[in-house]
Amino acid sequence: MTARPFEARSMGTALDRVDGREKVTGRATYAVEHDADLDEAPLHAWLVTSTTASGRVLRVDAAEALAHPHVVTVLDHTNAPRLADTEDRELAVLQDDRIGFRGQIVAVVLAETSEAAREGARLVRVHQEAADASVSLDGAETYAPEEANGGFEAATDQGDFDAAWAAAPVQLEQTYSTPLEFNNPMEPHAATALWRDGSLTLWDSTQAVHGVASTLAPMLGISQDRVRVQAPYIGGGFGSKGLPHGPEMAVALAARWADGRPVKLAVTRQQMFGLTGYRTRTVSHLRIGAEPDGRITALEHAAVGQSSAVKEFVEQTAVPARMMYAASSLRTSHRVAALDVAVPSWMRAPGEMPGMFALEVAMDDLAEATGIDPIELRERNEPEVDPETGNPYNNRRLVECLHRGADLFGWQDRPAEPRATLDGDWWVGTGVASATYPASFAPGNTARIIALDGGRYEVSIGAVDLGTGSRTVLLQIAADALGVDPEAIDLALADTDLPMATVAGGSSGTSSWGTAIAQTAQQFRADHGEHPDPGVETTTTTDGYPSTDHALHSFGAVFAEARVHRLTGEVRVPRLLGVYSVGRVINPMTARSQLLGGLTMGLSAALFEDAYQDPRFGHVVTQDLASYHVAAHADVRDLQVEWLDDVDELATPMGSRGIGEIGIVGTSAAILNAASHATGVRVRDLPATPDVFSS
Amino acid sequence: MEHTVSLRIDGVDQEVSVDTRTTLLDALRERVGNTSPKKGCDHGQCGSCTVLLDGRRHLTCLALAVAYDGAEIVTASGLAGEGDDGELHPVQQAFLAHDGYQCGYCTPGQVCSAVGVIDEAKRGQPSHVTDDLEADIDLDDDEIRERMSGNLCRCGAYVGILDAVREAAAR
Ligand code: FES
Ligand code: FES
Numbered sequence: 105m106t107a108r109p110f111e112a113r114s115m116g117t118a119l120d121r122v123d124g125r126e127k128v129t130g131r132a133t134y135a136v137e138h139d140a141d142l143d144e145a146p147l148h149a150w151l152v153t154s155t156t157a158s159g160r161v162l163r164v165d166a167a168e169a170l171a172h173p174h175v176v177t178v179l180d181h182t183n184a185p186r187l188a189d190t191e192d193r194e195l196a197v198l199q200d201d202r203i204g205f206r207g208q209i210v211a212v213v214l215a216e217t218s219e220a221a222r223e224g225a226r227l228v229r230v231h232q233e234a235a236d237a238s239v240s241l242d243g244a245e246t247y248a249p250e251e252a253n254g255g256f257e258a259a260t261d262q263g264d265f266d267a268a269w270a271a272a273p274v275q276l277e278q279t280y281s282t283p284l285e286f287n288n289p290m291e292p293h294a295a296t297a298l299w300r301d302g303s304l305t306l307w308d309s310t311q312a313v314h315g316v317a318s319t320l321a322p323m324l325g326i327s328q329d330r331v332r333v334q335a336p337y338i339g340g341g342f343g344s345k346g347l348p349h350g351p352e353m354a355v356a357l358a359a360r361w362a363d364g365r366p367v368k369l370a371v372t373r374q375q376m377f378g379l380t381g382y383r384t385r386t387v388s389h390l391r392i393g394a395e396p397d398g399r400i401t402a403l404e405h406a407a408v409g410q411s412s413a414v415k416e417f418v419e420q421t422a423v424p425a426r427m428m429y430a431a432s433s434l435r436t437s438h439r440v441a442a443l444d445v446a447v448p449s450w451m452r453a454p455g456e457m458p459g460m461f462a463l464e465v466a467m468d469d470l471a472e473a474t475g476i477d478p479i480e481l482r483e484r485n486e487p488e489v490d491p492e493t494g495n496p497y498n499n500r501r502l503v504e505c506l507h508r509g510a511d512l513f514g515w516q517d518r519p520a521e522p523r524a525t526l527d528g529d530w531w532v533g534t535g536v537a538s539a540t541y542p543a544s545f546a547p548g549n550t551a552r553i554i555a556l557d558g559g560r561y562e563v564s565i566g567a568v569d570l571g572t573g574s575r576t577v578l579l580q581i582a583a584d585a586l587g588v589d590p591e592a593i594d595l596a597l598a599d600t601d602l603p604m605a606t607v608a609g610g611s612s613g614t615s616s617w618g619t620a621i622a623q624t625a626q627q628f629r630a631d632h633g634e635h636p637d638p639g640v641e642t643t644t645t646t647d648g649y650p651s652t653d654h655a656l657h658s659f660g661a662v663f664a665e666a667r668v669h670r671l672t673g674e675v676r677v678p679r680l681l682g683v684y685s686v687g688r689v690i691n692p693m694t695a696r697s698q699l700l701g702g703l704t705m706g707l708s709a710a711l712f713e714d715a716y717q718d719p720r721f722g723h724v725v726t727q728d729l730a731s732y733h734v735a736a737h738a739d740v741r742d743l744q745v746e747w748l749d750d751v752d753e754l755a756t757p758m759g760s761r762g763i764g765e766i767g768i769v770g771t772s773a774a775i776l777n778a779a780s781h782a783t784g785v786r787v788r789d790l791p792a793t794p795d796v797f798s799s
Numbered sequence: 800m801e802h803t804v805s806l807r808i809d810g811v812d813q814e815v816s817v818d819t820r821t822t823l824l825d826a827l828r829e830r831v832g833n834t835s836p837k838k839g840c841d842h843g844q845c846g847s848c849t850v851l852l853d854g855r856r857h858l859t860c861l862a863l864a865v866a867y868d869g870a871e872i873v874t875a876s877g878l879a880g881e882g883d884d885g886e887l888h889p890v891q892q893a894f895l896a897h898d899g900y901q902c903g904y905c906t907p908g909q910v911c912s913a914v915g916v917i918d919e920a921k922r923g924q925p926s927h928v929t930d931d932l933e934a935d936i937d938l939d940d941d942e943i944r945e946r947m948s949g950n951l952c953r954c955g956a957y958v959g960i961l962d963a964v965r966e967a968a969a970r
Contacts, residue, residue: 120895121895121898123903124894124895124900125879125883125887126903127900127902127903127906128875128879128887128891128895128903128906128907128910129875129876129878129879129887129891129907130834130835130836130837130874130875130906130907130910131835131876132903133834134837134904137828137834139832140832217818217821217829218825218829219820219821219825220818223820287953288953289902289904289953290837290839290845290847290902290904290905290951290952290953290954291837291902291904292838292839292840337902337903338902339837339839339902339903339904339905340901340902340904340954342953373839373840373844570902571901571902571903571904571954572901573901693898694898694901696898697898697900697901697954697956697959698901700955700958700959701901701954701955701956702955703955704955704957705953705955708955728840728842728844729839729840729842729844729845729951730842730844734951734953735955735957736948736949736951737943737945737947737948737950737952737957737960737961738945738948740944740955740957743957
């Protein structure tokens, strides 16, 4: 049976977070806070990393480290446990002498205390042979990949772009770029590992417990049922904890070596910049051909990004241009350079974030070139069907979001000309950008429901709540699907001993897990009725949700006010508003926080986030929170979110679509458009730091 | 080198054996088993490790435990009553009411910091945005934002945190 839509009773209400008390007291236990569950004091692991970008480890001299009190051992490629499969070079740590980037794990120190482990790591001498390295995207050779992240086609070509471009009365050709950006969840990547009787138990800071088990097990040469991964609390991830990275394998190998004794590893904030993924730098070359009335006839988005020679990652930057606006000819492409640098990975809204940054600043450029109001310009380019597939949209309410936002924000009072308002020493301006995100759904999720005594139910799925509120929202879904109150449900999550769940990522979690829970609840009722005997149970796995030939996407409109100091170039954002169409909002309180969090991260990207690479070694030198700036409290002023009344039962039986990522999409563009409107200085590269405006 | 320090932690006197290199944060987390203060950076850059140390908010990752013999520490856990139904501190209640968090990792530090901020304002301590250094401190939104800026929240819960601190301060 596939799930059917069901009545919303708890869904749509602001049920309190069920884990709030644990969080505000700090009693919630994160990945290296499980000593109470261990029967022996854990060893502490500390990573030693390479200082050359490319080459070989000649010799790891551990003598001094081993002589340090409480250091137990130093593992390197000569003595670490062997893996059965080393094809994934990011994860095959300590298996050979090759160095693929500066910051790669080359040794692991194990000690009785964290102080000794850390000092031991300092005392390890790693003799390395350096080879020539290519570490900068500028001028690097690029190639066309087979596909982009998410399984998207790397290149598309519809209509005759060249002819349409050549004939276009208005031609816009510009380059837009986003820098290296780092997820920087507040909880550094960390894990506690225990290898006992040939099985591995991990308390991991991960967005996907089953994903970690299914990735690590074959590499370790053991069956997946011998790897148990639990992740009761995760201190954020934003994608960086969506896939396992090198440190997880390092701690697993250390635990295998320590056979029977638990091992804890917390990656340092500095090491995270080399080992836990990041958003690649993107350079987007856009060509837009338009009629004088703003209608786009030709659109090309050619994206170049950084990948790593160790493992390919292609940010799908040009993908949103395929569906965003009507254009009779449309060409997109991706190229990447395989550099000797750390491996890029997922960071909140991969593809949409940098791609919509480029496209939405370009739309502002086009508005300026044609003299058309930015909102009107977007309306004129509203497609009737999905430009990529030709399928009808379900619920494409971008224009409503723009209009609602314009009303709330006071857009009509905006001077059309840039550099029109000086308030004291501050230039003031406003800007807008569209947001979008696909309604993602991952099949293959399994949920189990067991009837308990007294009309209670146990609902289990291995899904992870990475902090967004899944533990609360899934409870609401389960309650409504079973037709009971949330209090009647015991929900078990985040453990590979529970039924299989896909990653908390790509804004797919609630949609995919919720559908599995709904389908199981409906099957449970069909099997066992309204008054089941305690102990009866039903387990089902989703193949999908009734397929539709509609294009399913969420949309939004982001409005920003920027003030730019006329002497120093400092940019402030006193107001930021996002209006969204995201299907049914299951919990208005957690949803608001998630959308506000996305806006905040977009603000952070607009003004601050940038990482400086050492041109010789390619590593990031701004590798801490003092030099890699993220938005702090005083940077965030009047932030508002609103959503349209919406139910999308083509997307999910709950009527919802995912909301984890759309909040960051378009936000940086809206802010830069506002800063350009304030100053008359067009900025096409993130972030908009003071130097950009002060010259 | 091991050393013993006496600490009063969340109302309980404890003798804690530490390495001379042990930070107060690691002493709490790894030696006492109190993981309420979190480690976000270990470099004094994020505020996750904030506790109340002798009544004032303090970053425990930048403090060596041996230097704090005899100190009194209150963590976010100690601000609340024990157990699953122990009473929460008003600041904690306000964080729940305004959803001033998502993942919860920065939260114990935010809570301790907020308790410290409210007290500092009461005692008349000015901040970078205080105009009148003589007058009583009005803990308005700008003051709260400024004073809470040492506590980073990557989940971006600042709007809820502001509402929570404003409400708790008004109580
Ligand atoms: S852990 Fe102490 S300030 Fe970050
Ligand atoms: S709640 Fe996640 S970092 Fe603040």
